[in-house]
Structure formats: C-alpha cells, structure tokens
Amino acid sequence: MSKCGRKKYIKTNLRQMETLDCQQDGGVPGSVAESESAHLQAQTGPNSAPTLAQVVAVAEADDSAESEGVTDSQKRREILSRRPSYRKILNELSSDVPGVPKIEEEKSEEEGVPPHVAAMAVPTSIYQTSTGQYIAIAQGGAIQISTPGSDGVQGLQALTMTNSGAPPPGATIVQYAAQSADGTQQFFVPGSQVVVQDEETELAPSHMAAATGDMPTYQIRAPATALPQGVVMAASPGSLHSPQQLAEEATRKRELRLMKNREAAKECRRRKKEYVKCLESRVAVLEVQNKKLIEELETLKDICSPKTDV
C-alpha cells in the first residue's frame, strides 16, 4: 500500500472514530454496544449481565462523560475493566429468557470444519490452509486434507505418515505456508517433514496414500530448501543448544501464539456479533411488549375513569 493511501486510511478511520462518538449520543443500538459494555462493566461489576435499565443508565452516563471530555485512551483503558465473555453473558441471558439461543461450547470448530473432516476418527488438530483446504491431524499421526465445498468422498484424503511414530500427546505441531518458492503448497508436520502439494498427480510417491482422480496429491518429504518466511520448524526442547536455535524456538512460539490469537479473535468477533444480535432482538421483543402494556394501561384507564362531564 502506498503512503498516500495510508494517509487516506488514517484520516478515514479517525473520522470513523469521531463519528462513533457522535453516534453514542444519538443512541444507535449497534454502534454503542462497545462503550455500553465498558460502562456496564464499571457499573455492574465483572460478573453480572447487563440489564436494559442499566443500558439506559449507561447511555445517560455517556452523555455526562462526553461533556467532561474524558476521551483520553489511556484513561479509558483504566476505566475499562473486563466484562464476562459473550458466551457467558448470552448463556445467562438464555437461562433467564426462554427463546434466547445459547452459544455452544466450541461451536466454531463444528461450524468451520466441513462434515467430511469432522467425520474422521477424532482429529487432535484441525487447520485451514490459505486456500481454504482443511488439514487434520488424527491421533496416531494420520493427516487428512480436505477441500470445502466438495462432498465427503471427493474432498477427502487421508495420509498416514509411515516414517514416524505416533507423536507424543499434545505435541502435534502443524504449520503451513501459503506457497513455497516453487509454487506448491506446503504443510509442516511433526518430525521435521513437509507435506507438499503436488502439481502433477502422478508424482505421488508410494510411501503415502495417493489421492484418486483429479484431486491434488501431497508428498511427505524433508524440506530441501530454506523454510518460507515466517515458518519455523518445530524442534524438541531438549535439542536446543545454540542461541540461534533458541531464537528460532522463540520465533516459532510467537508464530504459534499469533496464529492461535488470530483464530481466537475471529471467534471472539463472531460471538460478539451473535451477542449483539441477541440483544437487538431482545430489545425488539421488549419494545413490542412495552407497547402492548401501554395500550392495555390506556384501555384500563378508560374503563376505570370514564368521562364524567356533567
């Protein structure tokens, strides 16, 4: 991206933030969710779900805070303490209010992984490649690669590593690179090996289960060339000696942490969206209820105190 474009983006997003601040005064439901929750946290403590009354109170508090000009991000950070997770809040809501859907535990894995992968024998790890394919590592070292959108038979490939034993429990590490230098796709699997996507199907070696038909095939082989940028091979902790190896280990850990956090952030956003949707639908229901009650009240008023203009 050019510097010029960058400037534009910064300007655009600064404006976006200003707009958000303005919208908080206006009370647009979706856009105020974050500031609401932040204030709710301060008001209700870390473990209680917000109520509508609290939301109203918060909206009022927003006005006063805004008028005092408390916008400094550092101060805001101090004020903002953590709220319970969206899953927790929504589940609490669902127990209070029938009809509110629960956020399932580990729902994302079930949603995100195609059925033909989920159907395999209890994979220990499932990863998605940059091209949308899924690679699953089963207990015992079996690797399964599948293509979403295809049916269970076509999109499924099971690779069993023949030249390595079962990985120690919890030690499965798979990293993938978008593309290697020769244009093929590579997955890095335990045992300092690489799963390489063949461009030509007939080149599939005999030591692996070759895919059938026109499906892509994969080879397990030792990485002959230097690893792509950002990918560091796993090494057992006991084998680390030189500072360079320690640095590589640190880099690998960092990459792993970033990858995990990336996924966690995606999942968090998904839950947040679900949570906001839930709140919005709840508001709609309560508004209808409120309207009905007001109408009922008016009716009762008419009945109980008929006009006595004598």
Next chain:
DNA sequence: TCAAGAATACGTCAATCACG
C-alpha cells in the same frame, strides 16, 4: 464514473479472567 466517507473485517497487543 469516481472520489470520499462509512461500514466491516482482520491481525496484533495487552490486560484480564478462569482453571488446573
């Protein structure tokens, strides 16, 4: 049609929570 702005999504960092 095009540029500007708005909306949305993503990746990362850091703080905090929750659990063993």
Next chain:
DNA sequence: CGTGATTGACGTATTCTTGA
C-alpha cells in the same frame, strides 16, 4: 501461581454507499 482463553483497543485493509 502459571498458562491458556477471552476481549477491548488500535491500526490497517477491503468493500459498500453516496453525492458531485
């Protein structure tokens, strides 16, 4: 208490909308 999970904040990228 250590560690993984969660989430707010922030910067950036991409897509959509709108007005000239």
